[in-house]
Amino acid sequence: MKKKLQKGMCLSLALILGFQGWTVEACSAFIIGKGLTEDGSTLYGRTEDYPFPVEINGEVVTGYHNKNFIVTPAQTYSEKDMIEDESNGFSYPRQAQEYKYISAPDASRGTGEGVYDAHGFNEHGVSMSATVSASPNEKVLAVDPLVKDGLAEAIMTSLILPRVKTAREGIEYVAKVIDEKGSSEGNIIVIADQNELWYMEILSGHQYVAIKFPEDKYAVFPNTYFLGHVDLTDKENVIASKDVEKVAKEADSYKEVDGKFHIAKSYGPESYHDGDRSRVYAGIKLLDPEANVNYDDETFDLLRSPSDPNKKFTVKDAMAIQRNRFEHLPEFKPNDLLPRNEKGRRGSGDAKEEAVYKYPLGNENVIDAHIYQIKPELPKAFGGIVWLNLGTSRNNPYIPFYGNITETYEAFHPQTLEYDKASWYWVAKHIDEMTMAHPDIFGSDTLKYFQELEEEMIALQAEQDKHYATANLSAEEASKAVTEDGLKRSEELFTKMQALEKEMMAKLPKEEDKKDSQDQTAADDAPKAESNAYTLLILGAVAIAGLLGYYIFKKKGQD
Helix, strand or coil: CCCCCCCCHHHHHHHHHCCCCCCCCCCEEEEECHHHECCCCEEEEEEEECCCCEEECCEEECCCCCECCEEECCEECCCCCEEECCCCCCEEECCCEECCEEECCECCCCCCCCCCCCEEEECCCCEEEEEEECCCCHHHHHHCCCCCCCECHHHHHHHHHHHCCCHHHHHHHHHHHHHHHCECCCEEEEEECCCCEEEEEECCCCCEEEEECCCCCEEEECCCCCCCCCCCCCCCCEEECCCHHHHHHHCCCCCEECCEECHHHHHCCCCCCHHHHHHHHHHHHHHCCCCCCCCCCCCCCCCECCCCCCCCECHHHHHHHHHCCCCCCCCCEEHHHCCECCCCCECCCCHHHHCCEECCCCCCCEEEEEEEEECCCCCHHHCCEEEEEECCHHHCCCEEEECCCCCCCHHHCCCCCCCCCCCHHHHHHHHHHHHHHCHHHHCCHHHHHHHHHHHHHHHHHHHHHHHHHHCCCCHHHHHHHHHHHHHHHHHHHHHHHHHHHHHHHHHCCHHHHHHHHCCCCCCCCCCCCCCCHHHHHHHHHCHHHHHHHHHHHHHHCCC
16 A cells, blocks of 8 residues: 555644544555466455545545556666655666566656556566555554655555566565665565465565465455464575664564464564454455454464365456455445545544445455466566456456566557547546445446456466467567457557446436536546645645654554
């Protein structure tokens, strides 16, 4: 999750809300080792949430933040060239030769907010997802504080992917930078190649622990730390800062379980926030309904084995995780179904009623969901497949791309900060909004439609994987072929999305249709995200309060 407030409007609204009852939830991730999948591929992924308030047509909402999907070509740099993080001032020397990579950055990059490349593949088949935010406890931060201009989520993918040839090199590079420059945030990252996957927790300003993820385990992890005891002497499978135990002891936050140092208990909060608890519990029970866990358990183990040793997972299971809205847990309801009050907070005013509403994995704040399917049989340069879902995951389609594409479809490029009918993200966002606003009209039809298309794409993708695993193509020939296919598939799917958007708008009630279409035709338009002059005026009047509000947000932001 991004640990920043959108400039101007968002900060002002946050001040108006005063963070009273305003819950900020964020990214969720999962890993499924290749020993647990039907086809022997490793699966991992993350939903990127944007829970910051913005004002749309007079209403305070969340989850509005355009994303792109692009290719950054290989680059050559001189000794004086630096990579800089516009969000916090971090800088680091460029590498003489940096590799090509694909990624999903924020459309707002270049405005001072940061790049937030989020995830991607590089030309050596290394993939990365960064990050799931996590908050170190106050005792730890008193001893090893975060570094204001240290390594942050906003620049992490842009820094690491162009420089490494293996997953382990990626983790070692992150560790090197933190040793030298410190970290400005608590974070969790995943880096993988065709041989192994690494899971890393950045625990404070200079402390971290990473493990080579076991092939026979799965994990679900939202915004807090989950590592238990780790054998810090196992240099083959563990990469850790040298003072990780020492800092915990100096901070008087050192804790043991069964006589062994427990990382999450030592560096994380005293207990899980409810938004974290709801997502990890839902994810575990979705993958393993017979799992021996309870909602109010003190801790949830990171490394898990299915209750059924014969259970095998597929990419459809991964999609189900990122769309899950407690369908398998009837005792809970998604909290984005609650009405918003005039301040934008969701709630009914009845504490007992609200208690059954929990934060789901597939929520209204998702702006990018991605699943990485790493297949060892593919040529190394392919890396694997990324199943990309730009927009809100609950009612939008996943589309697959190989890691060695050299171009992406034009609908992934618009950097518009308001609705654009030529933008994949904005069309997807609009489709989801209509679906959720009018359950009486659309029900589950939108999701069913896209799932049918996904069934076709999954079958076609399996055929292509078999073809490219044995095709005798040069790297250039392979890249050209998969790029052409990706462009064609993207155009076909986007055309279907645009057609669906028009069909859905035609079914809206007349007054809603008029409001939704603004001043253009109902077939082409949708809500615009515009800044509010009154909001900006408040921002100037409460600048000092803004600093205080931002401080509170940084400390309490993950939930």
